[in-house]
Amino acid sequence: MEEEKEAVMVTPGEVLGRTSDVKAGRGAYAALHNDTVYASLTGFRRTLPPAPDSSDQYIICNLQRPTIEVTGHKAHGPVPQPGSVVIARVTKVMARTASADIMCVGSKSVREKFSGIISIYDSYFDDRQQDVRATEIDKVEMHLCFHPGDIVRAHVLSLGDARAYFLSTAKNELGVVSAESIAVCASMLYILCLGATMVPVSWTEMQCPLTGQIEQRKVAKAAS
Amino acid sequence: PGDVVLDLSNMTNHTIKLGGGLRQDCDVISVMKAGTLRFSKPNKYWVENSQKRYVPHAEDSVLGIVVDSRSDNFLVDIKGPAIAFLPVLAFEGGTRRNIPKFEIGTLLYVRVVKANPGMNPELSCTDASGKAAEFGALKDGYMFECTTGLSRMLLSSPTCPVLDALGKKLSFEIAVGLNGRVWVNAASPPTTIIVANAIMNSETLSGAQQRIMVEKLLQKIQ
Numbered sequence: 148m149e150e151e152k153e154a155v156m157v158t159p160g161e162v163l164g165r166t167s168d169v170k171a172g173r174g175a176y177a178a179l180h181n182d183t184v185y186a187s188l189t190g191f192r193r194t195l196p197p198a199p200d201s202s203d204q205y206i207i208c209n210l211q212r213p214t215i216e217v218t219g220h221k222a223h224g225p226v227p228q229p230g231s232v233v234i235a236r237v238t239k240v241m242a243r244t245a246s247a248d249i250m251c252v253g254s255k256s257v258r259e260k261f262s263g264i265i266s267i268y269d270s271y272f273d274d275r276q277q278d279v280r281a282t283e284i285d286k287v288e289m290h291l292c293f294h295p296g297d298i299v300r301a302h303v304l305s306l307g308d309a310r311a312y313f314l315s316t317a318k319n320e321l322g323v324v325s326a327e328s329i330a331v332c333a334s335m336l337y338i339l340c341l342g343a344t345m346v347p348v349s350w351t352e353m354q355c356p357l358t359g360q361i362e363q364r365k366v367a368k369a370a371s
Numbered sequence: 372p373g374d375v376v377l378d379l380s381n382m383t384n385h386t387i388k389l390g391g392g393l394r395q396d397c398d399v400i401s402v403m404k405a406g407t408l409r410f411s412k413p414n415k416y417w418v419e420n421s422q423k424r425y426v427p428h429a430e431d432s433v434l435g436i437v438v439d440s441r442s443d444n445f446l447v448d449i450k451g452p453a454i455a456f457l458p459v460l461a462f463e464g465g466t467r468r469n470i471p472k473f474e475i476g477t478l479l480y481v482r483v484v485k486a487n488p489g490m491n492p493e494l495s496c497t498d499a500s501g502k503a504a505e506f507g508a509l510k511d512g513y514m515f516e517c518t519t520g521l522s523r524m525l526l527s528s529p530t531c532p533v534l535d536a537l538g539k540k541l542s543f544e545i546a547v548g549l550n551g552r553v554w555v556n557a558a559s560p561p562t563t564i565i566v567a568n569a570i571m572n573s574e575t576l577s578g579a580q581q582r583i584m585v586e587k588l589l590q591k592i593q
Contacts, residue, residue: 240490
């Protein structure tokens with residue numbers, strides 16, 4: 148079956164088909180109360196051939212449904228999705244949470260401002276180790292994991308609430324990637340530079356190269 | 372500020388502990404705040420200064436004013452860069468059922484539990500072992516602001532000369548916060564005013580001068 152390249156522009160809310168005929172792809176959704184597929188973005192409608200191995204409930208009827216997707220007519224920046232790895236800068240550290248501004252999704256930088264929240268439960272431990280979290284949660288202090296201004300690599304847990312995405316750094320390769328120390332150094336021309344990029348020492352400590360002071364952070368394991 | 376205090380390149384294998392007001396710049400120790408340099412054996416150096424602004428530190432006793440109340444903590448202003456949180460349960464015998472109701476503007480004598488840079492300080496109305504120990508709301512009386520240096524002088528032991536001299540003739544109660552706030556309460560308003568004025572004038576006076584000032588003040592009333 149040939150893929151027809153249609154230049155049909157659709158707007159959110161337009162009917163794209165019935166769920167018995169088509170499957171909803173990106174930019175479209177299926178409303179189950181009346182079995183219709185509507186568009187959710189403004190853009191061009193494209194029909195993709197059905198995937199050969201997909202487990203589709205209509206397979207019993209020996210029918211494989213094509214997928215309809217709506218692609219934006221202007222290029223949008225990437226949007227954090229649950230399961231993606233993002234790079235964020237910590238803005239505020241509080242007793243049990245830290246707020247961060249998401250700067251990159253994967254390897255692309257975002258075009259709009261996205262906020263994330265790292266909860267204390269998701270900062271330190273792998274979520275599969277339920278016992279560790281329960282017994283040691285009182286000993287975890289947020290300010291020993293992050294400081295305002297740190298760059299962290301985090302994993303998006305969910306879309307979160309209206310204010311922020313929920314992020315997690317509870318894996319070895321997630322955590323603080325780059326941080327500045329609080330040391331002040333005076334250069335030759337008596338110009339004060341604040342902060343030197345710290346070097347990771349272990350998974351809980353980073354050291355300032357100018358003063359040798361060690362500060363505590365939840366450090367990400369560098370990719371080998 | 373900017374004065375170089377120690378040159379580390381001459382001293383090797385010495386461990387030096389730096390207190391407040393000093394900073395390590397690569398090889399030298401330089402001063403960040405104007406004040407007196409103090410040294411305590413074996414190896415502690417710090418600068419004592421007096422300023423009107425307060426920087427919260429853990430285990431300080433301060434006087435705070437309630438600004439707002441949330442479901443799980445009170446927001447208290449302690450004259451620092453950020454508003455401090457006083458958990459609703461941080462009282463002796465505090466449970467969800469007997470949460471104290473503080474109105475906005477209540478003066479509290481509290482202890483700073485945690486004060487990390489960049490985070491809001493956390494307070495408590497109990498001492499480290501959980502007892503009440505005079506922390507809590509202060510009723511009546513008069514609160515005035517002063518510098519942090521004066522607060523520390525009033526709290527020094529042996530008793531500060533001005534408090535000693537006032538205490539011999541008048542009876543009053545006083546609470547000193549390290550954040551530059553002092554609360555005085557006495558039976559009659561004139562007594563309160565005399566105590567407050569005496570304290571405010573005593574910052575730059577030596578011990579003997581303080582006693583002379585207090586005597587002159589008391590002579591004027593009697």
